Amino acid sequence: MSNTQTSSSHGKLIAAVVAAALVVVLALVSAFIWPGWALNKGGEARSQGTTSQGASQDASEPTTPSIDAVALPDDASELLKAMPDAVLNFARTKAAAGTSWSGASPVEEYTLTYSTGTDGQEVTLEVAQWSQGEDAQSQYDNLTGAMTGKELGSGNVKVSGEATGAYSAKTDPNDETKAIAVWRNDTVVFQATGAKDSVRRFYQQFPL
CATH class of the missing domain: 3.40.1000 (Protein Transport Mog1p; Chain A)
Known part of the structure; x- marks a missing residue:
């Protein structure tokens, strides 16, 4: 194989690697920076889960009575x-x-x-x-x-x-x-x- 062919093949390999790297970078930018969904969506989901769980606990365990307390006798100790x-x-x-x-x-x-x-x-x-x-x-x-x-x-x-x-x-x-x-x-x-x-x-x- 000639030196010209070797240089040409080497150049194509470098170009392919650079192109692949650019694709990865663009994908990361698209996912995490531009729309913001990859980071914000996760945070939003966690927040919704916590809120939903808290609401469920409050609904199942009320903290105030629904009936009146019976009065104590006047001579209570x-x-x-x-x-x-x-x-x-x-x-x-x-x-x-x-x-x-x-x-x-x-x-x-x-x-x-x-x-x-x-x-x-x-x-x-x-x-x-x-x-x-x-x-x-x-x-x-x-x-x-x-x-x-x-x-x-x-x-x-x-x-x-x-x-x-x-x-x-x-x-x-x-x-x-x-x-x-x-x-x-x-x-x-x-x-x-x-x-x-x-x-x-x-x-x-x-x-x-």
Whole structure:
């Protein structure tokens, strides 16, 4: 092969490589710079997905009750008065003296019911107070020690950054669609029972 033919072939090869490179560059420019869809479309899709998910959660988990709370008796104690009218969309529908923990000798005890107005979503709340934190701790230990279901959550109860107690939530060992949550705040012990989803939402947002 002659030198002229070799130079000609080499020149054609370089031209082909340059042409291919230009095609790639133009494709990238078209996709990412000129119309802007390759970058912006991805960002828009993520934004829409987040918005859609948030709207779905808000629609499925309302945060305000659709029913009115039942008023407390005029002679309600300070502990009973401290019980909220509503927690998220759960409104208080019943409040009466309780006796479930009478064997532990609390100073006072109450049984309350919170409802969304839909059957099967009620939460029963047992609350009692002792004169000493040690007695409340003993009751908390007895209650949580008897909980044998699957753990849903546990940790410390904190007020102004300081631990004042602890909490534990587990499924009902006899029915995994139900749950039990127990927590202690200083001298007061609470126990919420009901449907698992209801208990989970209720105890996490309970203000005491």
